[in-house]
Amino acid sequence: MKQIALYGKGGIGKSTTAANLSAALAGEGLDILQIGCDPKRDSTRMLMHGSWIPTVLDLIREQGDRNITTDEVVFRGFRGVRCVEAGGPEPGIGCAGRGIIATFQLLERLGALDGDVILYDVLGDVVCGGFAMPMREGYAQEVYLVTSGELMSLYAANNIAKAISRLSKRARSRCRLGGVICNAKNMEGERELVDEFARRINSAMIAYIPRDRIVQLAELHRQTVIEYAPDSGQAGVYRQLAADIIRNQRMSIPTPLEMDELESFALEFVQV
Ligand code: ADP
Ligand code: MG
Numbered sequence: 001m002k003q004i005a006l007y008g009k010g011g012i013g014k015s016t017t018a019a020n021l022s023a024a025l026a027g028e029g030l031d032i033l034q035i036g037c038d039p040k041r042d043s044t045r046m047l048m049h050g051s052w053i054p055t056v057l058d059l060i061r062e063q064g065d066r067n068i069t070t071d072e073v074v075f076r077g078f079r080g081v082r083c084v085e086a087g088g089p090e091p092g093i094g095c096a097g098r099g100i101i102a103t104f105q106l107l108e109r110l111g112a113l114d115g116d117v118i119l120y121d122v123l124g125d126v127v128c129g130g131f132a133m134p135m136r137e138g139y140a141q142e143v144y145l146v147t148s149g150e151l152m153s154l155y156a157a158n159n160i161a162k163a164i165s166r167l168s169k170r171a172r173s174r175c176r177l178g179g180v181i182c183n184a185k186n187m188e189g190e191r192e193l194v195d196e197f198a199r200r201i202n203s204a205m206i207a208y209i210p211r212d213r214i215v216q217l218a219e220l221h222r223q224t225v226i227e228y229a230p231d232s233g234q235a236g237v238y239r240q241l242a243a244d245i246i247r248n249q250r251m252s253i254p255t256p257l258e259m260d261e262l263e264s265f266a267l268e269f270v271q272v
Pocket of ligand 2: 016
């Protein structure tokens with residue numbers, strides 16, 4: 001079983017990438033479990049054709065965690081991908097990371113953490129507590145950083161690289177960086193910038209995903225691009241990413257940058 005995590009800044013395109021990746025992997029006949037670890041709880045929505053599945057945290061709040069069954073938290077979406085949403089606290093109270101911890105504990109007790117690939121879709125703005133859990137407790141062995149060329153999304157990616165680097169020093173930790181995924185914002189020099197960022201943190205850019213309106217069109221039709229426009233170039237990009245991740249052997253311990261280093265080299269690319 002392969003366990004991978006996609007981390008990145010909020011709104012950068014993690015869930016879009018994750019859902020299309022799951023759909024592409026399922027198209028290869030693999031049994032996929034996608035776990036949304038973001039209080040936004042929409043990781044699996046396109047796989048579920050627009051429906052908001054109940055979150056683990058909602059269920060625990062309503063009925064405690066003792067009586068919850070697998071069927072109440074794991075839902076089958078497009079191509080049989082199994083979908084779970086951790087959920088988040090009620091606004092203003094509680095800790096968002098709690099939902100992730102509770103989700104892992106529950107899925108483990110239910111014996112539901114199985115399949116050929118488990119894909120964790122994790123908010124990476126804060127790498128504390130629950131948000132670090134997928135990489136901290138030996139679940140995800142491969143982390144992929146989703147970023148654009150914008151400074152704040154590189155900043156978030158760099159922070160996650162710091163967390164991986166720190167965790168990799170633990171004797172039992174198998175968490176490694178699998179690569180950087182550039183989900184483009186169509187900035188000038190963006191591809192080169194993200195490619196260089198990946199190199200500087202001792203990794204590689206594993207994919208360049210163009211910004212394409214087919215993504216919004218698919219979203220409006222409540223589908224992944226893989227389902228809505230299987231013959232499009234964008235669907236091809238997601239399928240290629242799936243193939244590259246499956247055979248990826250290049251795992252590294254990242255070397256994160258200092259903030260001023262990040263700023264000054266980003267400036268070089270923006271000024272070109
Ligand atoms: P995250 O999960 O990181 O918060 P989402 O996957 O929800 O981000 O993406 C945020 C928005 O950006 C969505 O409305 C999505 O349709 C759009 N988006 C993501 N990737 C692309 C892309 N490659 N091209 C066009 N729009 C995109
Ligand atoms: Mg998301």
